[in-house]
Amino acid sequence: MIVDLLTIKDAAISFDFILQPSEIDLDSDEAKLVNEISVKGSLKKGIAQTDVQGNIDARIEIECSRCLVTAEQPLKFSFSAVFVSTENYTDEKEAELSIDDLDVSITVDDKIDLRELVREQILLAVPAQIFCREECKGLCQKCGASRNLIDCKCEEKEVDPRWQSLRKLNLN
Ligand SMILES: [Zn+2]
Ligand SMILES: [Zn+2]
Structure with missing residues (x-):
């Protein structure tokens, strides 16, 4: 799941792959992935930055914050991420371009690890609180x-x- 930006000739590539729950460590006692995780999206390589967009379709099992019963629910969302190389990151910061630090990741050796990206996106998407039902x-x-x-x-x-x-x- 590692994309080497140096070997990409086209301006954009698309990806479509499946990850097993065991491949994504959520590092949480309350939440776990239960089904395969489907990831689809595209990656667009620009001069200064690479844009990644995609959709994640997964299911999580998580403890109800009120009654502690485990509940399963779909986790389906789209995401976008921006990657810049260390060089460009420094340049752009100096030029004070409107890049929000939180939304930008830095590529290491011009490679993007899509699995790690998916893991980060899932961590961001898992709700901090969940209820087995609204009126729990x-x-x-x-x-x-x-x-x-x-x-x-x-x-x-x-x-x-x-x-x-x-x-x-x-x-x-
Ligand atoms: Zn009582
Ligand atoms: Zn509950």
Whole structure:
């Protein structure tokens, strides 16, 4: 999945490949890829920069932030990235061209590792919080039961002590 820019003759090439979940390390305990990841896109080589655009179609399994049940959901998005060589990067910075640092990657030895790019894009796309369903009620703060499954009635018996302290704060 490494593109050597020096060997590309055409101004643009397209790519279409499949990665296995094991090839992408998300480095996360909460999220993991479950299906093959389909990547399609194109790469356009310019004089000062290389533009990569593509679509990623994957599925992730991730823990619900409220009730901790694992939920699977599609992760399908398009991305674009800009690569410049170290030289051009420095030049353009000096010339103060409108390149947003965050959106620009630097090529090493005129090579672009598409797999690494896909990994970065997936990491950016995985939501920080996910809910198994919109109206997920989460876990009971008191007894730990999933309030989606049972109505433990703890809240009726007693006000959550954390709300108590919030009330105190509000009074001050
Ligand atoms: Zn949930
Ligand atoms: Zn409870």
